[in-house]
Amino acid sequence: MKLYSNSFSPNARRPRICAAELGIKLDIVELDFQKGDWKAPAYLAKNPMGKVPTLEDDDGFLLWESPAMLVYLANKHPDKGLAPTDARGKADVARWMFWNASHLESGVMTFAFEKMVKPQFLGQPTDEARAALGLADWDRFAPVLDAQLAGKDWLCGKFSIADIxxxxxxxxxxxxxxDVAKHRNISAWMGRLRERASWKA
Ligand SMILES: N[C@@H](CCC(=O)N[C@@H](CS)C(=O)NCC(=O)O)C(=O)O
Known part of the structure; x- marks a missing residue:
């Protein structure tokens, strides 16, 4: 199975961590942003968004959107228990994954784009007003995650693709x-995640 990836991409970390949890070996195809690999016609034919990651299974099945890759990989190996099989468990995991993509991650990415990507990689100035919107989302949504993690080791009862x-x-x-450190339950949970062999790999 191939993963079109970039080593700086947080989105590409999701299928990489999941594959490591499942013992799947991924052939990593590193795309060079500076050379425009992500926007080349051959790559756009695999992923019309021109983004990484893209997963390509051995029979040519193509998948983009990293949370969908987590679902695909976990469901290919149900014995590993990374995704629940009952209706409520599935809905709970889906809830946190959709919540992340539409709320938490959206704010983090806005902040990261303004504070890191623009100044460090694009040579553009930070739009402080947009960065503040990203920060406001973080401040609004991180406490929801912190509350969910109170008294729990993992987001949905047991370790799952939602945690990844x-x-x-x-x-x-x-x-x-x-500021992650001020959220004590999130910090403790991140400590547990960072201890996992898949996370370190
Ligand atoms: N929702 C997508 C986001 C993918 C994404 O935005 N990837 C970034 C790298 S982390 C990218 O390729 N950016 C290049 C661009 O937007 O042109 C996913 O989860 O896979």
Whole structure:
């Protein structure tokens, strides 16, 4: 199975961590942003968004959107128990993955784009008003996650793809300077995630 990826991409970390949890070997195809690999016609034919990651299974099945990859990989290996099989368990995991993509990650990415990507990679100035919107989203949504994690080791009862989906976002939030440490339950949970062999790999 191939993963078109970039080593700086937080989104690409999701399928990489999940594959490591499942013992799947991924052939990583590193795309060079500077060379425009992501916008080349051959790549756009695999992923019309021109983004990473893209997963390509051995029979040519193509998938983009990292949370969908988590669902695909976990469902290919149901014996590993990374995704629940009952209706409520599935809905709970889906809830946190959709919540992350539409709320928490959206704010983190806005902040990261303004504070890191624009100045460091694009040579453009930060739009402080947009960065403040990202920060406001973080300040609004991180407490929801912190409350969910009170008294729990994992987001949805046992370790699942929801922890991978949301944990990658929180790791990235910390990297771009958002205050993760003040949220004690999130910090403890991130400590548990970072101890996993898949996370370290
Ligand atoms: N929702 C997508 C987001 C993918 C994404 O935005 N990837 C970034 C790298 S982390 C990218 O390729 N950016 C290049 C661009 O937007 O042109 C996913 O979860 O896979």
């Amino acid at each position: 989906a949301v944990g990658v976002t929180v790791d990235f939030a910390a990297m771009v300077g958002l």
